[in-house]
Amino acid sequence: MSAISMAEGRRFVGRELTREPLGKVGVWWFLASEIMVFGGLMGAYILSRIAAGGWAAERAHVNTTIAVINTLVLLTSSLSVVEAHGAAEADRRQRARRMLLCTVLLGCTFLGIKSFEYSRELAHGLTPSSGLFWSFYYTMTGLHGLHVLVGVIINFTLYIGLGRYWEALHHRLEYAGLYWHFVDVVWIFLFPLLYLA
Amino acid sequence: MDTAKPPVGYVTIWVWLVLLVGVGLAILVAPFSKVLSVVLIFAVATLKAALVLRHYMHVRAQPLMIYAMICVPVVLAIALTLVLLPDIAFRP
Numbered sequence: 001m002s003a004i005s006m007a008e009g010r011r012f013v014g015r016e017l018t019r020e021p022l023g024k025v026g027v028w029w030f031l032a033s034e035i036m037v038f039g040g041l042m043g044a045y046i047l048s049r050i051a052a053g054g055w056a057a058e059r060a061h062v063n064t065t066i067a068v069i070n071t072l073v074l075l076t077s078s079l080s081v082v083e084a085h086g087a088a089e090a091d092r093r094q095r096a097r098r099m100l101l102c103t104v105l106l107g108c109t110f111l112g113i114k115s116f117e118y119s120r121e122l123a124h125g126l127t128p129s130s131g132l133f134w135s136f137y138y139t140m141t142g143l144h145g146l147h148v149l150v151g152v153i154i155n156f157t158l159y160i161g162l163g164r165y166w167e168a169l170h171h172r173l174e175y176a177g178l179y180w181h182f183v184d185v186v187w188i189f190l191f192p193l194l195y196l197a
Numbered sequence: 198m199d200t201a202k203p204p205v206g207y208v209t210i211w212v213w214l215v216l217l218v219g220v221g222l223a224i225l226v227a228p229f230s231k232v233l234s235v236v237l238i239f240a241v242a243t244l245k246a247a248l249v250l251r252h253y254m255h256v257r258a259q260p261l262m263i264y265a266m267i268c269v270p271v272v273l274a275i276a277l278t279l280v281l282l283p284d285i286a287f288r289p
Contacts, residue, residue, distance in 0.1 A: 019260055028259075032266045046278055047285045064222075071218055082253045086207065102222025131279040181254045187248045192238045196225055 024059045025176045027067065031182045034147075038186050041143070042193060045136045058133035059194075061069040061126055066117045070110055071187065074148075075104035078184040081155070088173045093166055100159045103180065107152035114145055140190055147183045154179065210252045217245045 051053055084099035118138075128138040154176050160171045221241045224234055250256045256264070 028263050028266050032270050035270040043278035051285045075214045078253055080208055082207050091237055150212045181249055185249050188242050188245045196238050197235045
C-alpha cells in the first residue's frame with residue numbers, strides 16, 4: 001500500500017470513530033488537555049491543604065458573596081451561549097448574535113467583579129506571597145480568569161464575524177460554546193474548593 | 198404515536214443550576230459535620246458539572262471516542278491526587 005493510501009485509510013478510520021467535524025474533535029482534544037492543567041492544580045491544592053491542616057484562617061478572608069454573584073453570572077453566560085447555539089441551529093441569526101453578545105457582556109461582568117475582588121484583597125495586604133493558600137488562590141482564579149478573557153475575545157470576534165460571514169462561521173458557535181461551558185465547569189469546582197469547603 | 202420525552206429546556210437547566218448553588222450554600226450553614234459538609238458540597242458541584250456537560254455541552258450525543266478523550270484525563274487527574282494522598286495525609 002502506498003503512503004498516500006495508508007494516510008487516506010488512517011483518516012477514514014479516524015472519521016469512522018468520531019463521525020464529527022475535525023474542528024469539533026480538535027476542541028474536545030484541547031479541553032481534554034485543559035482538564036489535566038486544572039485537574040493537576042486542584043489536586044495539588046487539595047493535597048497541600050490537607051498537609052497544612054485546612055487553611056481555615058486564610059479561607060475566612062475570601063468573600064463568598066462576591067463569588068456567589070460571579071457564579072450566577074457565569075451560569076447565566078452558559079445559558080446565553082447555549083441559546084446562541086440553539087438559535088444558530090434554527091437559523092435565527094439575529095437571536096444567535098444577540099445571545100452571543102450577552103455572553104460577551106456577562107464574561108466582561110465576571111472579569112469586572114473578579115477584578116474588584118482582587119483589588120479588595122490586595123488592599124488588605126493579601127498578595128500571592130502572603131501564604132500557600134493565597135498562592136493557590138491567585139494562580140487558580142488567575143488562570144481561570146485568563147481563560148474567561150480568551151473566551152470573551154473568541155466570542156466577540158465570532159460576534160463581529162457572524163455579521164458578515166454567517167454561512168462560513170456559524171458552525172463555530174458550537175466550538176466556542178464548548179470552550180465557554182468548560183470554563184464554567186472549571187469555576188463550578190473552583191467555587192467550592194476556594195470559597196465553601 | 199411519538200412517546201419520546203421532550204428535551205429539558207435550557208432555561209430549566211439554568212434554574213436547576215441556580216437552585217443547586219443555593220443548596221451548596223445551605224449545606225454550609227446546616228449543622229453537619231465538617232467531613233459530611235465537604236462531601237455534600239462536592240457532590241452538589243459534581244451534579245452541577247454533570248448538568249452542564251449533559252444538557253449544555255450535549256456530551257450524551259457525542260461518540261464514544263469523545264467520551265474516552267474526556268474520561269482519560271479526568272481519571273488521571275483524580276488518580277494523581279489519590280496516589281499522592283497517603284504520602285501527604287499520613288506523613289509523620
